[in-house]
Amino acid sequence: MLATVSDSAVAVGCSIGHWIYNFQTLITGAAAIVAAWYVGAPVWQQLKDNRLQTQIMHRETLAVRLREAEERAARVATAIDEPLLQAQRLTSYPQGEPREVGPHDAFEMMRILEGLLDWYLITLRGTEDASIESAKSELSEALDGLSRTLNSVHWPDHNDQSGDDYCLTDEEWAEVLRKADEGKTLAAKKVNEAWKANRALKAAQQTGTNELRQQIARLDQTIAQTS
The missing domain is CATH 1.20.5 (Single alpha-helices involved in coiled-coils or other helix-helix interfaces)
Known part of the structure; x- marks a missing residue:
């Protein structure tokens, strides 16, 4: 056994x-x-923790960018909307038909618009997405065109054919008067162009903030799944 x-x-x-x-x-x-x-x-856990920390930091950066973009857009709107509305009232009838703007009103509008958005259109040039930069450039050109038209309206009313450092010929002075007369009604068109550029900028800014919100939302999902 x-x-x-x-x-x-x-x-x-x-x-x-x-x-x-x-x-x-x-x-x-x-x-x-x-x-x-x-x-x-432990190494894999450390790598996971590092990736999570990177995602959290990236989200915080995007949140700061979003807040700054919203504040910047609001500041631009506050600065430009009311002056353009005032210019529209002075250059167009309520029905939308252009009205002649006088030399005094032209001078006052030009004074209000002068350097109004330099802090944004010049100082912050090249700091935002390409679509916003393009819209900023278009608004800058539209405002410059409006200012030149307003200047042509009021200039002969505040200056003579000759001055201390200039002397215009009769032909040159006639051209100045012609541009002033043309500018009285052309100002309405220039104001509309500025409004159009302003709306395009608002749309580009809104698109930019929406994209940032979407990126933040996707990161929030990833962070929730990782943590």
């Missing part, structure tokens, strides 16, 4: 030995994987 048990034990041992021998490569590989996981787990 004891011999039988002993023989059975030896047989089992031999079977286990053969199994280990046959699968020793697999066993060794599995053991290596387990060891690598045990050793590498």
